[in-house]
Amino acid sequence: MEYVILAIAIVVLAVATGVFFLVRGARRAVPPPRAPEAPKAPEAPRGGTAVIEEEEVVAPPTRAPTPEAPPAPPALEIPPPSAGRLIRLRARLSRSQNALGKTLLTLLSRDTLDDDAWDEIEDTLVQADVGVAPSRQIVDDLRTKVKVYGTRSPGEVRGLLKDELLAQIGKDWDRSLRTEPHGAQPAIILVVGVNGTGKTTTCGKLARVLIGDGRTVLLGAADTFRAAAADQLETWGSRVGAEVVRREEGTDPASVAFEAVKKGIEDTVDTVIVDTAGRLHTKTGLMDELGKVKRVVEKQAQVDEVILVLDATTGQNGLRQARVFAEVVNVTGIALTKLDGTAKGGIVIAVQRELGVPVKLVGLGEGPDDLAPFDPEGFVDAILGD
Numbered sequence: 076m077e078y079v080i081l082a083i084a085i086v087v088l089a090v091a092t093g094v095f096f097l098v099r100g101a102r103r104a105v106p107p108p109r110a111p112e113a114p115k116a117p118e119a120p121r122g123g124t125a126v127i128e129e130e131e132v133v134a135p136p137t138r139a140p141t142p143e144a145p146p147a148p149p150a151l152e153i154p155p156p157s158a159g160r161l162i163r164l165r166a167r168l169s170r171s172q173n174a175l176g177k178t179l180l181t182l183l184s185r186d187t188l189d190d191d192a193w194d195e196i197e198d199t200l201v202q203a204d205v206g207v208a209p210s211r212q213i214v215d216d217l218r219t220k221v222k223v224y225g226t227r228s229p230g231e232v233r234g235l236l237k238d239e240l241l242a243q244i245g246k247d248w249d250r251s252l253r254t255e256p257h258g259a260q261p262a263i264i265l266v267v268g269v270n271g272t273g274k275t276t277t278c279g280k281l282a283r284v285l286i287g288d289g290r291t292v293l294l295g296a297a298d299t300f301r302a303a304a305a306d307q308l309e310t311w312g313s314r315v316g317a318e319v320v321r322r323e324e325g326t327d328p329a330s331v332a333f334e335a336v337k338k339g340i341e342d343t344v345d346t347v348i349v350d351t352a353g354r355l356h357t358k359t360g361l362m363d364e365l366g367k368v369k370r371v372v373e374k375q376a377q378v379d380e381v382i383l384v385l386d387a388t389t390g391q392n393g394l395r396q397a398r399v400f401a402e403v404v405n406v407t408g409i410a411l412t413k414l415d416g417t418a419k420g421g422i423v424i425a426v427q428r429e430l431g432v433p434v435k436l437v438g439l440g441e442g443p444d445d446l447a448p449f450d451p452e453g454f455v456d457a458i459l460g461d
């Protein structure tokens with residue numbers, strides 16, 4: 076019996092061992108699960124119109140190109156404010172005008188002031204473009220004062236002459252430029268004058284004066300007869316951040332002026348300066364042109380200033396031009412350019428008398444900040460020297 080139990084136990088153990096190895100072997104034989112196959116791209120149907128569906132193409136990861144730094148915009152210039160400009164430019168004024176003052180002071184200091192001496196004084200004034208009538212008046216006034224005062228120390232002579240010149244130039248004119256916006260409407264300045272007088276340059280310099288005083292400015296290149304004028308204006312504007320409205324050469328100047336004012340209103344700039352084309356071909360032509368510019372601008376905004384640019388070196392010829400412009404448009408102020416290049420500063424007196432409007436600005440050089448508000452006292456001091 077014992078042998079039977081032992082035999083059964085051995086058989087059970089053998090069977091169990093066999094089952095264990097069988098199961099293990101079977102597990103090893105199972106292949107690993109396969110990765111799912113990528114779906115096949117649908118085949119284009121043969122014949123008919125092939126519809127090409129966009130496949131999503133996954134680009135291999137590439138390193139993002141480093142963006143090239145855009146060229147740095149030119150740094151905007153910050154022009155100096157208008158205050159004190161004539162003082163800064165006084166040396167230039169003295170250089171050009173001092174000979175006139177010296178001649179007059181020397182003549183007036185003579186021991187005896189006879190008729191010949193007074194004639195010489197008058198001639199000196201006429202030659203300095205003061206004009207015949209104002210020169211005579213200055214001489215008459217001085218003669219009377221010299222008689223009244225009797226003695227003539229150098230200081231007294233200087234004082235007399237200074238008072239007389241100031242009286243002729245006029246201390247009481249309103250020489251301020253109306254450049255303040257009217258609420259949301261910009262102030263509008265039309266700049267007129269014959270080409271070559273420094274008109275475009277004056278527009279650019281004036282923009283700098285205003286920007287120097289903290290204003291925003293838009294320039295209108297309505298001188299469409301010379302493409303270079305618009306280029307010139309653009310150069311001026313880009314230096315100080317003033318936008319320029321320009322159109323192709325030959326465009327109707329009035330339409331450019333209109334566009335400029337429209338843009339100025341949209342952008343709520345403080346002041347719009349319009350450079351006009353002032354061809355003195357015929358008076359009627361000029362009248363039509365400038366009249367139209369002004370009318371068209373006035374459909375949108377009020378014109379605050381019409382500045383006539385006059386070249387101080389052109390003397391009587393310049394005065395004739397001024398007269399024609401004044402007949403065509405309502406000039407409100409004069410910009411007298413190139414005063415640094417002439418000893419004939421007397422044109423200030425002559426042109427104001429001729430047009431009945433004040434000199435508001437003077438150009439004293441080709442530099443960008445060589446335009447100054449006109450100040451009679453500073454001007455006379457420059458003529459007479461210290």
Ligand SMILES: Nc1nc2c(ncn2[C@@H]2O[C@H](COP(=O)(O)OP(=O)(O)OP(=O)(O)O)[C@@H](O)[C@H]2O)c(=O)[nH]1
Pocket residue numbers: 269270271272273274275276277298301304411412413414415416437438439440441445
């Ligand atoms: N010395 C001096 N030169 C000046 C002055 N103002 C302007 N100029 C020069 O005069 C020349 C003519 O100036 P522009 O501004 O081109 O004259 P413009 O009247 O606009 O002429 P267009 O553009 O043809 O209409 C330029 O060389 C200026 O630099 C000034 O006050 N003094």
